[in-house]
Amino acid sequence: MRVRAIAVGGALLLLTGCGAADMTKQASPFANAQGAKSVTLSVQSWVGAQANVAVAQYLLEHKLGYRVDTVQVDEVPAWDALSQGRVDAIMEDWGHPEQEQRYVKDKKTITPGGGLGVTGHIGWYVPTYFAKQHPDVTNWKNLNKYASQLRTAESGGKGQLMDGSPSYVTNDKALVKNLDLDYQVVFAGSEAAQITQMKQFAKEKKPFLTYWYAPQWLFKKVPMTEVKLPAYKEGCDADPAKITCAYPHTPLQKYLNTDFAKSGGKAAALLKRFKWTTEDQNQVSLMIADQKLTPEEAAKKWVDSHASTWKAWLS
Numbered sequence: 001m002r003v004r005a006i007a008v009g010g011a012l013l014l015l016t017g018c019g020a021a022d023m024t025k026q027a028s029p030f031a032n033a034q035g036a037k038s039v040t041l042s043v044q045s046w047v048g049a050q051a052n053v054a055v056a057q058y059l060l061e062h063k064l065g066y067r068v069d070t071v072q073v074d075e076v077p078a079w080d081a082l083s084q085g086r087v088d089a090i091m092e093d094w095g096h097p098e099q100e101q102r103y104v105k106d107k108k109t110i111t112p113g114g115g116l117g118v119t120g121h122i123g124w125y126v127p128t129y130f131a132k133q134h135p136d137v138t139n140w141k142n143l144n145k146y147a148s149q150l151r152t153a154e155s156g157g158k159g160q161l162m163d164g165s166p167s168y169v170t171n172d173k174a175l176v177k178n179l180d181l182d183y184q185v186v187f188a189g190s191e192a193a194q195i196t197q198m199k200q201f202a203k204e205k206k207p208f209l210t211y212w213y214a215p216q217w218l219f220k221k222v223p224m225t226e227v228k229l230p231a232y233k234e235g236c237d238a239d240p241a242k243i244t245c246a247y248p249h250t251p252l253q254k255y256l257n258t259d260f261a262k263s264g265g266k267a268a269a270l271l272k273r274f275k276w277t278t279e280d281q282n283q284v285s286l287m288i289a290d291q292k293l294t295p296e297e298a299a300k301k302w303v304d305s306h307a308s309t310w311k312a313w314l315s
Contacts, residue, residue, distance in 0.1 A: 038066060038067040038069065039089070039267045041071075041088065042090045043071070047288055051284035051298070053295070055310070058299035059313070062303075071087055075094075075096065085259060088260040092116055094250055123212065124229065125210055125224040126138070129205060131225035138225055143183065159182055160208070161183045161184065161211065163194075164193075165191065173185050174240060178243060179229075214278075220282070284302050
């Protein structure tokens, strides 16, 4: 998930948001099917992206009569799959300027689908109970002071900065190096593993420092406070190796395969109009990740109580 398409991952997307197995070589039987009333959606591994797809899929199937297939693809490979017509739409992109240039502006094989209505932000966070005990920890300049309290068995004698999946786009290793911080980036492996670790730390009231992102339902269960990094300014992340600034706030975007955007009929129109709030996304995400509803069950509950929102997407 995230802001720049650089080699290592981070949120989110992650952060985005976020990553999953590369399945771009497994073409969906439904994608770009000429004349068939079917749609294939790319679904990233973080739960906010799953919430978008769940609601879109429910509406496409139950209100418009489409057959919907979902394919889990990492962020950058998802752009390749979208360009090739292996998937029809990406519902949540955190900003990949290189792919936008290649596929939207140069090849024109991908068409912008409009804003999702949600603004994403990646940052470093500590649990609020720790921030209340040590208010100065929320300034990056004081992080080294707390490195010893944030050590783990995995961080090699340094403080631990916990990231999610190695496939997420992240600036964290460069930030730790360039800001001269006594920390080691440790990957939990996935959003789910990261959440499990944070919930365990919170249960034991242990301090932790983590890469995390908003919107995210976990903030309701584990209140966290952002650590202020050097302010983001346009272009400050242009060179991934020299980054010393915070992550930007990113209005999340949708993208459609260009052929699908032109010939996808009511399905393409719905996906272009799909726009909801951070609160909407978090509500569905919470049902999926915390209340353990299936994505379809969570989507149905949201659809049943938000008719005034989604009916505008069908008109």
